[in-house]
Amino acid sequence: xxxxxxxxxxxxxxxxxxxxxxxxxxxxxxxxxxxxxxxxxxxxxxxxxxxxxxxxxxxxxxxxxxxxxxxxxxxxxxxxxxxxxxxxxxxxxxxxxxxxxxxxxxxxxxxxxxxxxxxxxxxxxxxxxxxxxxxxxxxxxxxxxxxxxxxxxxxxxxxxxxxxxxxxxxxxxxxxxxxxxxxxxxxxxxxxxxxxxxxxxxxxxxxxxxxxxxxxxxxxxxxxxxxxxxxxxxxxxxxxxxxxxxxxxxxxxxxxxxxxxxxxxxxxxxxxxxxxxxxxxxxxxxxxxxxxxxxxxxxxxxxxxxxxxxxxxxxxxxxxxxxxxxxxxxxxxxxxxxxxxxxxxxxxxxxxxxxxxxxxxxxxxxxxxxxxxxxxxxxxxxxxxxxxxxxxxxxxxxxxxxxxxxxx
Numbered sequence: 185x186x187x188x189x190x191x192x193x194x195x196x197x198x199x200x201x202x203x204x205x206x207x208x209x210x211x212x213x214x215x216x217x218x219x220x221x222x223x224x225x226x227x228x229x230x231x232x233x234x235x236x237x238x239x240x241x242x243x244x245x246x247x248x249x250x251x252x253x254x255x256x257x258x259x260x261x262x263x264x265x266x267x268x269x270x271x272x273x274x275x276x277x278x279x280x281x282x283x284x285x286x287x288x289x290x291x292x293x294x295x296x297x298x299x300x301x302x303x304x305x306x307x308x309x310x311x312x313x314x315x316x317x318x319x320x321x322x323x324x325x326x327x328x329x330x331x332x333x334x335x336x337x338x339x340x341x342x343x344x345x346x347x348x349x350x351x352x353x354x355x356x357x358x359x360x361x362x363x364x365x366x367x368x369x370x371x372x373x374x375x376x377x378x379x380x381x382x383x384x385x386x387x388x389x390x391x392x393x394x395x396x397x398x399x400x401x402x403x404x405x406x407x408x409x410x411x412x413x414x415x416x417x418x419x420x421x422x423x424x425x426x427x428x429x430x431x432x433x434x435x436x437x438x439x440x441x442x443x444x445x446x447x448x449x450x451x452x453x454x455x456x457x458x459x460x461x462x463x464x465x466x467x468x469x470x471x472x473x474x475x476x477x478x479x480x481x482x483x484x485x486x487x488x489x490x491x492x493x494x495x496x497x498x499x500x501x502x503x504x505x506x507x508x509x510x511x512x513x514x515x516x517x518x519x520x521x522x523x524x525x526x527x528x529x530x531x532x533x534x535x536x537x538x539x540x541x542x543x544x545x546x547x548x549x550x551x552x553x554x555x556x557x558x559x560x561x562x563x564x565x566x567x568x569x570x571x572x573x574x575x576x577x578x579x580x581x582x583x584x585x586x587x588x589x590x591x592x
Contacts, residue, residue, distance in 0.1 A: 210302070212301050212302050212305050215262075215302040215305065215306065216305060216306065219262035219263070219306050219309075222262065222263055222266065223262075223263060223265055223266030224266070225266075226241075226263055226266035226267065227266050227267075229241070230242065230267065230270070239275065241267075242267045242270065242271040242275060242278075243271075243275055243278050245260055245263055245264065245267060246264075246267075246271065246275065246278040246279060246281065246282050247278070247281075248260040249261055249264060249282040249285050249286065250278075250281040250282050250284075250285055251285075252285075257285060257289060257303075258289065258300070258302070258303040258306065258307070261282075261285070261286055261303075261306055261310045262306040262310070264282065264310040264313060264314070265309060265310055265313035268313050268314070268317045269317035272314070272317040272318055272319060273319065276318070276319055276322055279314060279318075280322075280326070282310075282314070283314065283326070283330075284333075286307050286310050286314065287307075287311065287330075287333060287334075287354055289303055289307035290304060290307035290308045290310075290311050290350065290353060290354050290357065291334075291347070291349075291350025291351060291353065292304055292346055292349065292350045293346075293347070293350055304353070308353060308354070308357045308399065311354060311358065311361075312357045312358070312360055312361040312414075313361075314326075314361075315330075315357070315358050315361035315362065315365075316361040316362075316364055320367075323365075323368065323371070327358070327371060327375075330358055334351040334354055334355055334389075335378070337351040337387065337388045337389050338351065338355065338378050338379065338381070338382045338387055338389045339381075339382075339385065339387060340385045340386055340387045340388075341387075341388070342388075343388040344388070345391075347388060348387070348388030348390070348391065348392050349392045349395065351388065351389050351392075352379075352382075352389045352392035352393060352396045353392075353395060353396065353399055355375065355378070355379060355389070355396060356379070356395070356396035356397070356399035356400055357399055358375060359372055359375040359376055359379065359396075359400065360399060360400050360414045360415060362375060363400075363415055363423065364415065364416075364419070373426075376423075376426075376427060379393060379396055380393075380427070380430050380431070380434075383434050383440075383444045383447055383448055384434070384440075384444070386441075390443065390444060390447060391443055391447055392447075393447045393448075393451050394447055394450035394451045394453075394454055394492070396451075397450075397451040397454040397455050398454045398491070399414065400414055400415065400420075400423070400454075400455070400458070401414065401415070401420060401454055401455055401457065401458025401459075402414060402458070403454075403457070403491060403494075403495065417460060417463075420455075420458055420459060421459065421467070423455070424455055424456070424463075424468060425467070427455065428452060428455060428456075428468060428471050431449075431451050431452040431455070432452055432471060432474065432475075434448035435448040435449040435452060435474075435478070436474075449475065449478060449479060449482070450492050452471065452475050453475050453479055453492060453495050453496055453499065454495060456468060456475060456499055457495040457498055457499060461502040461505070462506075464499070464502060465502065465503065465506040465508060469508060469510075472499060472503060472508070473503075473508070473510045473514075475496075475499065476496060476499050476500050476503060477514055477517050477518070479492070479496040480496065480500075480517065480518065480521040480522070481517075481521065483496060483521065483525055483529070483534075484524060484525065490531035490533065490534060493525075493529065493531060493533075493534040493537070494531070494533050494534055494537055497534065497537030497538060497540065497541055498537065500518065500541050501537070501540050501541055501544055504541065504545060504548055504549075505544060505548075507548065511545075511549070512549055512552055515549070515552055515553070515556070518541075518545070519545070519553065519556045519559065520556070520559060522538045522541050522542060523538075523542075523556070523559040523562065523563035524563070525538050526539055526542070526563045526564075526566070526567050526579070527563060527566035527567060527570070532570075532572040532574065532575055535567070535570065535572070535575045536572075536574060536575055536578055538563075539564075539567060539575065539578040539581070539582045540578065542560065542563070542564070542582045543581060543582050543585050546560075546582065546585045546586055546589055547585065547589065550589045561583070561586065564579050564582050564583040564586065565579075565583070566579075567579025567582070568580055568583065
């Protein structure tokens with residue numbers, strides 16, 4: 185009735201991403217949610233088919249990925265994790281043939297899918313699934329091919345910014361998969377070291393190393409709506425212990441290029457933001473202090489750093505809530521930038537974060553804020569007139585907190 189296995193591409197088109205969604209394309213989160221639902225359907229389908237038919241469906245899907253482009257490639261790639269690890273165990277040669285197409289899609293190198301964030305996101309998930317589920321004896325050859333594809337871009341070979349960005353994302357996805365594989369820690373460490381070394385060279389990947397760390401530790405805006413964790417909390421904690429010192433030394437190195445110091449700082453912030461507040465405040469207190477205060481200075485100079493800015497303010501709110509002593513010791517370096525950014529930054533999420541910081545400071549350190557009364561009230565009054573409704577509401581809340589706590 186379904187015409188399997190030849191109809192797999194048509195089923196994929198109907199089940200997954202709907203890239204051509206009319207005037208308004210679906211968001212990345214919507215596409216990933218649809219892809220997860222489609223994979224569940226595919227797993228259930230293969231489970232109830234006879235073994236030879238299930239294997240035929242898997243191979244037809246793998247062939248479609250290897251030979252297709254545009255929406256067919258993207259939609260079939262979205263389904264790929266749904267046939268793993270079974271396909272890797274029974275049809276590894278077919279799985280291996282999909283790697284060039286998946287990497288092309290994930291690195292924004294497919295001309296038919298250029299600048300498609302949805303295609304990039306689902307291809308990165310597929311790439312991680314392939315590396316994580318590859319047979320043990322095939323991993324060395326798989327990684328060697330991966331190095332042949334992207335290694336030169338980490339060592340300084342001439343390439344475009346788009347190629348450098350794609351290589352950074354693919355390299356991080358492979359690293360994340362290796363960190364989750366049992367017995368692959370040494371290989372993961374080598375991949376991480378190559379990523380860090382890109383900061384020491386004029387490599388195309390270098391400026392995009394922070395994006396790589398956001399793949400390893402995805403951005404979380406709210407706990408309830410946070411991104412799916414790429415790594416278990418313990419693995420992320422161990423990663424921070426080995427990588428944070430290297431990142432901070434590069435961020436502080438005066439002899440390094442400004443872009444390299446900036447990329448190292450953004451990478452450290454991304455990694456700290458991925459940790460739990462408890463771990464960041466206890467195990468990484470000094471790193472947290474340096475990254476937060478240094479980043480606040482940078483935000484005043486570079487208003488376009490929206491994701492970075494939101495993560496910095498997230499770290500600052502956590503430090504205040506955990507009553508880190510350095511916050512009160514460095515109030516001058518905290519309050520003045522926040523009062524400026526709460527109205528000057530172009531990104532509403534960052535302005536919202538500034539008022540969250542102010543409210544937390546007022547609630548926990550009001551007695552130390554008297555010298556900054558003029559700046560705080562001026563910042564809140566400008567926020568009350570903000571063009572974004574959510575910012576206005578939080579600015580009113582901050583102003584009310586200032587007056588209410590002060591009257592007690």
